[in-house]
Amino acid sequence: MSxxxxxxxxxxxxxxxxxxxxxxxxxxxxxxxxxxxxxLNYAGNPAINQRAPINGASAVQIWISEEPIKVxxxxxxxxxxxxxxxxxxxxxxxxxxxxxNNPVRLVIPLIEVSYITVQxxxxxxxxxxxxxxxxxxxxxxxxxxxxxxxxxxxxxxxVLTSQDAFYPTFVCLLKSYLGRKLSATVSDxxxxxxxxxxxxxxxxxxxxxxxxxxxxxxxxxxNIVSVSATIDPDDPTQVIVQATISNYSGQTVPLxxxxxxxx
Ligand SMILES: [Zn+2]
Numbered sequence: 001m002s003x004x005x006x007x008x009x010x011x012x013x014x015x016x017x018x019x020x021x022x023x024x025x026x027x028x029x030x031x032x033x034x035x036x037x038x039x040l041n042y043a044g045n046p047a048i049n050q051r052a053p054i055n056g057a058s059a060v061q062i063w064i065s066e067e068p069i070k071v072x073x074x075x076x077x078x079x080x081x082x083x084x085x086x087x088x089x090x091x092x093x094x095x096x097x098x099x100x101n102n103p104v105r106l107v108i109p110l111i112e113v114s115y116i117t118v119q120x121x122x123x124x125x126x127x128x129x130x131x132x133x134x135x136x137x138x139x140x141x142x143x144x145x146x147x148x149x150x151x152x153x154x155x156x157x158x159v160l161t162s163q164d165a166f167y168p169t170f171v172c173l174l175k176s177y178l179g180r181k182l183s184a185t186v187s188d189x190x191x192x193x194x195x196x197x198x199x200x201x202x203x204x205x206x207x208x209x210x211x212x213x214x215x216x217x218x219x220x221x222x223n224i225v226s227v228s229a230t231i232d233p234d235d236p237t238q239v240i241v242q243a244t245i246s247n248y249s250g251q252t253v254p255l256x257x258x259x260x261x262x263x
Contacts, residue, residue: 013148013253021125025052027063027112030098037103040111049083049097050113052121060098061114064106077101093118147218152253155221155245158202159195159257170205172198174259181262182231188239191259192229195241199224217248225252229259237261 028051029043042051054060057080062069069076078100086095098113119129159172174194177186203221210220225244232238239259246252 011149013251019131021119021122021129021131023055023117023119023122024114024124025117025122026114026124028114030111030113032100032104032106032109032111037105038100040098040100040113048086050086050095050115052117052123053093054080054096055116055118057096059116062098063110063112065110066112075102076104091120093120147216148247148249148251148253150216151219151221151245151247152255154219155199155202155243155253155255156257158198159243159255161198170201174198177259177261179260179262182236182239186261188229188231191239191241192227195229195243196224196227199227199243199245218251220248222246222248232258 030040031043031046033039033041039049042048044051060080062076062078064076069078071078078098080096081099083095083097086097088095119125120127122129125131158170159174161170161172161175172194174191177191177194180186182188199221203224206215206220209215223246225246227241227243229239229241232240237260239261241257241259243255244252245255
């Protein structure tokens with residue numbers, strides 16, 4: 001087996017985005033409102049309650065002085081209630097606030113709250129919705145890509161690599177088509193041909209590799225099942241490229257990309 005860093009945008013088997021942010025906000029600091037001793041105010045801006053909308057009250061976690069506090073705690077029990085007073089211009093997000101069931105008078109309390117918010121308020125992904133491909137995973141290491149995902153990633157690398165000083169014959173012209181006009185010199189058929197050539201070269205290289213090193217059967221391109229390039233009927237500047245390849249574990253792997261051209 002060999003591995004590589006995962007740079008795919010979507011899982012080829014499920015089409016689910018890779019690196020999608022769960023919008024989990026961790027250990028935000030809060031203080032108890034000094035007047036009612038029950039409502040939490042955001043420590044970074046005590047004029048507001050919850051910094052961001054809470055998406056799912058059941059996912060809220062609270063710690064006081066690093067001790068987790070259950071919703072039903074006899075002293076520090078709390079609930080999530082709506083915050084109708086919070087009106088945020090330019091959003092229709094619904095805000096909530098966290099309220100202790102009983103007054104809590106803590107001296108220098110450290111109250112931390114973890115919860116899931118919505119994309120527009122997410123500090124984890126900076127509202128982008130996805131995390132950087134190379135952001136270390138929770139374990140502190142990079143996410144390795146293996147097996148089918150690796151095959152998909154490798155195939156896309158072959159298709160999208162436009163320059164190689166050492167192996168000029170391994171270059172796919174696809175990238176040089178970007179921004180060009182579809183015309184007699186570049187057609188959707190050319191795009192299809194380039195993708196097919198790149199995948200064929202990859203297949204040949206892997207077969208040569210297989211004679212000197214052991215590859216995971218799931219990572220080896222067996223057949224190029226189909227390659228198509230079609231002009232998007234709704235937008236003639238977009239050529240939709242779809243390919244399906246198979247591996248030696250009997251799986252098929254869909255690949256897809258869109259080439260933007262000028263009209
Ligand atoms: Zn996020």
